[in-house]
Amino acid sequence: MNTLSYKTISVNKATAQKEWVVVDAEGEILGRLASKVAKLLRGKYKPSFTPHVDCGDNVIVINAEKVCLTGNKMTDKQYIRHSGYPGGQRVTTAAALLERKPIALVEKAVKGMLPKNRLGSELYRNLNVYVGSEHPHEAQQPKKIDLSKI
Numbered sequence: 001m002n003t004l005s006y007k008t009i010s011v012n013k014a015t016a017q018k019e020w021v022v023v024d025a026e027g028e029i030l031g032r033l034a035s036k037v038a039k040l041l042r043g044k045y046k047p048s049f050t051p052h053v054d055c056g057d058n059v060i061v062i063n064a065e066k067v068c069l070t071g072n073k074m075t076d077k078q079y080i081r082h083s084g085y086p087g088g089q090r091v092t093t094a095a096a097l098l099e100r101k102p103i104a105l106v107e108k109a110v111k112g113m114l115p116k117n118r119l120g121s122e123l124y125r126n127l128n129v130y131v132g133s134e135h136p137h138e139a140q141q142p143k144k145i146d147l148s149k150i
Contacts, residue, residue: 013028016055018126022135023059025106026066029146032108034109036147039063041114041123045150054122060137061129065102067109069094103129 021040025033043049043056050142069077097105106129114120128137 001111002122007027008095009048011050011053011055011146015051016043016053017048018055019045019057020137020140021059021145022142023061023145023147024063024133025061026063030067030069030105030109033067033147034106034113037110037127038113038150039150040145041110041126054119054126056126058126058140059128060108060135060142061127062133062135063131064106064129065098065109067098067102067106074098102131110119 005055021081023033023037023040037059039045040059041056043054046055049055073094075093079092079094079097080089081092082089092100094105105125110127111120114123
C-alpha cells in the first residue's frame with residue numbers, strides 16, 4: 001500500500017484559494033444567516049480547511065436592513081456598550097439598532113461567531129455588509145450563494 005497518498009495537506013496563506021461570494025440577507029433569520037456567513041469566512045465548507053489559517057472566502061452581505069429576528073427579539077434583545085466612564089453603560093434594542101445602523105446588527109452577529117483571537121480579527125476583515133442590493137465589489141466578480149442550499 002502506498003502511504004504517500006494519505007498525507008494530510010495543510011493550507012497556508014499563499015496556497016489558500018479564496019473567492020468572493022455574495023449573500024442576500026433579505027428574509028433571512030439573523031442568527032442562522034450569521035452562523036453560515038461565519039462558516040464561509042472561516043472556510044469550514046472547503047475540503048482544505050485548516051483551523052489556524054485564514055482560508056475562508058471574502059463574503060459580501062447585501063440587503064442588511066431586511067434581516068428578520070424571531071419571537072420578541074426585535075424589542076427584547078439588548079445590545080450593551082460602555083463608554084468607559086462611571087455610569088457610562090448604554091443599552092440599545094435590536095429594533096433601534098436595525099433602524100439606526102442595520103449594518104451593525106449583522107456585523108455584531110457574525111463577529112460574535114468568529115474566534116476571539118488574532119485569526120478572528122483577520123477573518124472579520126473579510127466581511128463586507130451593505131444596505132440595499134448594490135455593492136462596490138463588482139470587479140472581484142463575486143458569485144451568488146443561496147444559503148438554503150448550504
